[in-house]
Amino acid sequence: MASSRISGVVGIIIIGLSAIAFITNPGEKGYQKYAEATFKTRFKDKVCAQVMEDWGVWLEGQCHVVVNTASPYLTQIVSQQTKRQNFLLFSIYQADLPLPSPFPTYHLETVGILGNFYTYQAKKL
Numbered sequence: 001m002a003s004s005r006i007s008g009v010v011g012i013i014i015i016g017l018s019a020i021a022f023i024t025n026p027g028e029k030g031y032q033k034y035a036e037a038t039f040k041t042r043f044k045d046k047v048c049a050q051v052m053e054d055w056g057v058w059l060e061g062q063c064h065v066v067v068n069t070a071s072p073y074l075t076q077i078v079s080q081q082t083k084r085q086n087f088l089l090f091s092i093y094q095a096d097l098p099l100p101s102p103f104p105t106y107h108l109e110t111v112g113i114l115g116n117f118y119t120y121q122a123k124k125l
Helices: 002-023 028-055 057-081
Strands: 082-086 090-097 106-113 116-124
Touching: 028 057, 028 082, 028 090, 028 106, 028 116, 057 082, 057 090
Parallel strands: none
Antiparallel strands: 082 090, 090 106, 106 116
């Protein structure tokens, strides 16, 4: 009797958590907002630092200017290049971002779950 009661409670909890995950599974518009805010900062921090290592300090300042200027285009590229896999409880977003030379192309993978986004892979191709 006690084990069936525990099973029932566990089942209700699992159904409740699944319903919450389903309702809060973020959509593509939310991802685009996340990408615009996050990738601009990450590009400045990581890509411009790599450019500085490869090309010298003088080009790092230019990199920041390029990222600020190209931000609206970056958002458009992310929107066009992103593929969403919707698993109902969460979504996976994958994008290859071809940047102009001398910047490399990046492959990004992000999971959207419970109304939040987490980029778990960002690798240079």
